[in-house]
Amino acid sequence: MEKNDKDPDLHHDDDHNNDKSKEEEKGDTVSDDVDVDKKENVDGSNAETDHVDPGDNADKVNSPLGQEEAPPEIPQTIESLSEELDQLLASLSLHKEEHKDVTEEEKGEEGNYFQIPQFVGKFLDLFEDKLSKHDTVDPKTTWYQDPEEVSSLLEAVDRVSKLMELLLNTKSCLDHHESLINHAGSIQQRAMAFLEDEFRVLLEESVIKEPAVVTEDQQDHHNDSQDQDNVNNVPEGGDEKIEYPGYSEEMVVLLRKIVERMKGAGYGCECKEAYLVGRRNILMRTLKQECEFEKVSIDEVQKMSWGELETEIPIWNKTVKDCSSLFFPGELKLAEKIFPGDEGSLFNIVTHGLAIQFLGFAEAVAMTRRSTEKLFKILDIYETLRDGFPAIEELFTEELRSELRSEVTSARSRLGETAINIFSDLENSIKSDSSKTPVPGGAVHPLTRYTMNYLKYSCEYKGTLEQVFKSHSKMEEEESTERAFANQLMRIMDLLDGNMEAKSKLYKDIPLSCIFMMNNGRYIVQKIKGSAEIHEVMGDTWCRKRSSELRTYHKNYQRETWGKLLGFLGHEGLMHNNKIVKPNLKERFKSFNATFDEIHKTQTTWVVNDEQLQSELRVSITAVMIPAYRAFMARFGQYLDPGRQTEKYVKYQPEDIEDLIDQLFEGNTSSSSTATAKRRT
Incomplete structure (x- = not known):
């Protein structure tokens, strides 16, 4: 054996026999590409080949039957071929590195040819079978549920991509293995198409939940009481909390691995496009589910009625705020995890x-026809842009951040100018209100109610309005912008005062005119005292001045109404030579009764809705009338003959007068022509 190993000729013969036996064993399974390679090798090229120990052939030749024994056939799988392919890829990579600087002249006639063994074709075929199996599964995406299958498939993708990279970048492979390159390229394309489809499906369908925006109170309740729904939302294999956009960490890792394979194979653009389409769809679907938000164009906004816009604006506000705090940050974090660097x-x-689109909606609302009722919704939009959009801006790259800031500035400016113009419209509406019909009963005028409620609600936006007037007012330079809103508010109040003063003159009855001014004045004061914001603007001095004016109107009312009645209770003209002049006394009682009946008949139809003012008026009247009437009755009632004469002239007892005074200012239009009261005996 040692001799044979050392004998170069014998070694050459054994290699030749090995090559021949291998071709016989493999037969028709050898790919066309590999057949070509073998022929080139047999023809005497200096290609690297699969080496077989000569001793193995010797054993086969010396077998009892004199024939080779066929080894048991072992099924080939991707896993069984992977280690061999890895070794081949390492050798090919080393070969490429060793010959990268070799010139054509140095290569010689035989070049630096690198033979690709036939198992590579088998690996590609098995990998294609695997892809076909998953492509035909229904539902399609199931392979990711098996961690071993995930590893096997993605590692196979890695090997095919590495093989293609080396084949395409090795000159000898390009020259000699065109068929194999085409085969591998076809398999790689199919693998990329498969991964792209799977990536899209996983992105769309593996969201565990698309959570609603949770407030702090709801979060506390969520932490205190984990109901069955919460339990069902916990992903298998752990108790991790799933937040928007709702993928488990395992799924994020898998998506990132797919991205890495596709980018490594030169299919990064296709993968990104799938991601962009998928995430845009998911984001819009989530906003519709969670916020009821749908895109509307500027033209659509312009055509909407105010009633429709009143519904759309709160939805817009909620959507922008939620995007600022939840949805947009969630999208950025997801992109960071799946496409790090991109x-x-x-x-x-x-x-x-x-x-x-958010900003376009804001500008479109600002461009709609102005009306006073739009102010508060416009201020809501302004505040959302001011408070919510900076967080959104910070998520974007610098170039887009600058663009968004410019757009936000433009939208806020337009909204601010619209808000200021609406305030001016309120001022103009007061100036132009010249109605000549007095309010029945001297009640609070609708213009007063509307204006004061409008100002009260406006002052709930006091800080924003001060900022709006300071930043967007086009007033004369000499007027201080620091108090621009306060000055505007004071002008409106002065205009309202003047308007009410003019309307009070529509009443021919001076006492009723006084009641009208008291009603409106008290309503204004109470609204101001009830709003800390508007009270802060108007100040204590203004409120004290207005209260003083109310007291003046009260005194004038008392004098014009009850002062005349008190004149009937005086002593003048009732005595002559220290004796009572009965005819004059009888006439005095008759005049008092008639005048009181007329006052009662008239003033029960007058209206004082403010209970405190109504009580103050009645108390003050009673305090003046009852003591005077009681004293008059005590002194002069005795001079009337008891019986019929007394009943004829003494119509009311002091208690009756007091009861009737308590009926005043009820707005009772069905009052009888003559005051009546239960006689007290």
């Missing part, structure tokens, strides 16, 4: 168009 560009493409 996450910025992918995130930009998935979300940038949606961010621009």
